[in-house]
Amino acid sequence: xxxxxxxxxxxxxxxxxxxxxxxxxxxxxxxxxxxxxxxxxxxxxxxxxxxxxxxxxxxxxxxxxxxxxxxxxxxxxxxxxxxxxxxxxxxxxxxxxxxxxxxxxxxxxxxxxxxxxxxxxxxxxxxxxxxxxxxxxxxxxxxxxxxxxxxxxxxxxxxxxxxxxxxxxxxxxxxxxxxxxxxxxxxxxxxxxxxxxxxxxxxxxxxxxxxxxxxxxxxxxxxxxxxxxxxxxxxxxxxxxxxxxxxxxxxxxxxxxxxxxxxxxxxxxxxxxxxxxxxxxxxxxxxxxxxxxxxxxxxxxxxxxxxxxxxxxxxxxxxxxxxxxxxxxxxxxxxxxxxxxxxxxxxxxxxxxxxxxxxxxxxxxxxxxxxxxxxxxxxxxxxxxxxxxxxxxxxxxxxxxxxxxxxxxxxxxxxxxxxxxxxxxxxxxxxxxxxxxxxxxxxxxxxxxxxxxxxxxxxxxxxxxxxxxxxxxxxxxxxxxxxxxxxxxxxxxxxxxxxxxxxxxxxxxxxxxxxxxxxxxxxx
Numbered sequence: 001x002x003x004x005x006x007x008x009x010x011x012x013x014x015x016x017x018x019x020x021x022x023x024x025x026x027x028x029x030x031x032x033x034x035x036x037x038x039x040x041x042x043x044x045x046x047x048x049x050x051x052x053x054x055x056x057x058x059x060x061x062x063x064x065x066x067x068x069x070x071x072x073x074x075x076x077x078x079x080x081x082x083x084x085x086x087x088x089x090x091x092x093x094x095x096x097x098x099x100x101x102x103x104x105x106x107x108x109x110x111x112x113x114x115x116x117x118x119x120x121x122x123x124x125x126x127x128x129x130x131x132x133x134x135x136x137x138x139x140x141x142x143x144x145x146x147x148x149x150x151x152x153x154x155x156x157x158x159x160x161x162x163x164x165x166x167x168x169x170x171x172x173x174x175x176x177x178x179x180x181x182x183x184x185x186x187x188x189x190x191x192x193x194x195x196x197x198x199x200x201x202x203x204x205x206x207x208x209x210x211x212x213x214x215x216x217x218x219x220x221x222x223x224x225x226x227x228x229x230x231x232x233x234x235x236x237x238x239x240x241x242x243x244x245x246x247x248x249x250x251x252x253x254x255x256x257x258x259x260x261x262x263x264x265x266x267x268x269x270x271x272x273x274x275x276x277x278x279x280x281x282x283x284x285x286x287x288x289x290x291x292x293x294x295x296x297x298x299x300x301x302x303x304x305x306x307x308x309x310x311x312x313x314x315x316x317x318x319x320x321x322x323x324x325x326x327x328x329x330x331x332x333x334x335x336x337x338x339x340x341x342x343x344x345x346x347x348x349x350x351x352x353x354x355x356x357x358x359x360x361x362x363x364x365x366x367x368x369x370x371x372x373x374x375x376x377x378x379x380x381x382x383x384x385x386x387x388x389x390x391x392x393x394x395x396x397x398x399x400x401x402x403x404x405x406x407x408x409x410x411x412x413x414x415x416x417x418x419x420x421x422x423x424x425x426x427x428x429x430x431x432x433x434x435x436x437x438x439x440x441x442x443x444x445x446x447x448x449x450x451x452x453x454x455x456x457x458x459x460x461x462x463x464x465x466x467x468x469x470x471x472x473x474x475x476x477x478x479x480x481x482x483x484x485x486x487x488x489x490x491x492x493x494x495x496x497x498x499x500x501x502x503x504x505x506x507x508x509x510x511x512x513x514x515x516x517x518x519x520x521x522x523x524x
Contacts, residue, residue: 029151033077115161129157183276196344197266199312303460303486307453324486370434376475377495378430385422393418
């Protein structure tokens with residue numbers, strides 16, 4: 001069956017074009033490197049010039065230290081500018097940097113999986129950008145590392161990315177933009193999607209960040225909030241009202257802070273969002289208000305997609321859509337969630353984008369009818385939800401009752417309430433299990449608090465692993481792990497029947513599991 005073996009990258013045919021000249025970073029990066037000192041400098045200089053008495057020995061030492069730090073930073077950046085060179089030849093990308101410790105990086109162009117472009121507000125002010133070239137390999141050799149160019153002009157960065165992903169000649173990239181066809185738009189921002197922003201974990205995380213950050217700031221400044229008349233008045237009011245009303249008031253205030261923070265974060269992250277298909281065969285995503293972000297992935301590197309539905313989003317028929325592609329991680333410090341194709345949006349729209357990204361003309365694969373799992377998988381979830389979880393809740397309530405904080409009847413109430421919720425969640429988790437083969441794709445679904453539906457190209461499967469715990473072995477179940485080079489590197493099919501699971505893998509990867517089918521089938 002075609003498409004069951006991994007697609008191997010083959011190097012391009014050698015070309016006879018002359019090697020291009022070496023290029024340098026933009027000299028404006030020297031100014032950008034010291035821009036972080038501008039913020040603290042404004043109040044310092046203002047205090048010196050407004051209060052003349054600060055022009056004493058202490059003030060001069062602080063000002064002199066400030067100038068020395070700025071000079072050292074600028075000198076370091078000037079050395080980086082003078083010693084960093086890069087170029088793109090017909091077969092590789094080269095970067096030379098360093099003065100005392102020389103570092104030479106070389107990445108074959110046929111290993112390039114993605115090219116990310118970011119520009120923070122200071123970069124944008126000076127017309128600069130940073131480009132990160134991803135290979136999808138994680139080895140100790142220079143060919144397997146990422147290559148980052150921080151401090152080149154935006155026009156140079158766009159040309160750099162286009163040359164890499166389109167596999168055009170580096171010597172002939174100039175002057176070709178006029179005749180290039182326009183990209184095909186796939187999606188654009190819809191501000192109605194902002195209503196889903198508060199329904200994520202980031203809302204709670206934002207509240208915690210504001211509370212902890214504010215308390216640490218006040219502690220660092222040596223300020224006591226209880227010294228404020230307003231704070232004392234609020235505290236006295238909370239102390240005078242019933243406990244339930246005080247807790248509800250604080251919860252509403254914190255919730256309002258979290259909602260406002262999530263809306264602001266949504267606007268900053270997804271302003272100007274658009275998803276396009278480039279004529280040369282790559283997907284490009286653009287977004288960001290203060291920090292502009294863009295990522296381009298060659299379509300031949302795309303392995304599939306993943307629908308992620310936290311429980312609040314699932315209740316409103318919404319989801320997030322992530323791209324599975326080699327060389328494109330799900331979390332990265334320099335580019336926040338580069339694999340996320342769109343913000344939380346209606347489920348129907350996500351199905352449309354899935355079909356467009358995977359070039360499927362029929363019904364979206366994320367809506368495929370999946371094969372359910374055996375009843376023992378439900379029993380395992382009921383045991384965890386109706387026995388283990390209530391036991392933990394009763395233990396916590398018992399500790400509270402033993403310390404006098406709670407009445408003893410809360411122990412039974414906590415156990416019964418947790419058991420009821422656990423039974424509902426266990427059945428929801430069981431009905432969420434499913435897998436299927438749809439043409440050239442594998443579809444897997446699982447999860448209840450966060451339900452994930454993965455669509456993976458069969459040609460991108462590189463192997464499999466079967467695992468059984470003691471309880472799974474007694475129930476005739478197993479967990480299959482499908483290995484791939486995209487996303488987190490694995491897709492798990494949990495609590496599937498042994499014979500059914502091995503047969504499923506054998507159909508997906510003919511001949512790969514046949515040597516192992518004898519013993520598991522007899523066991524089943």
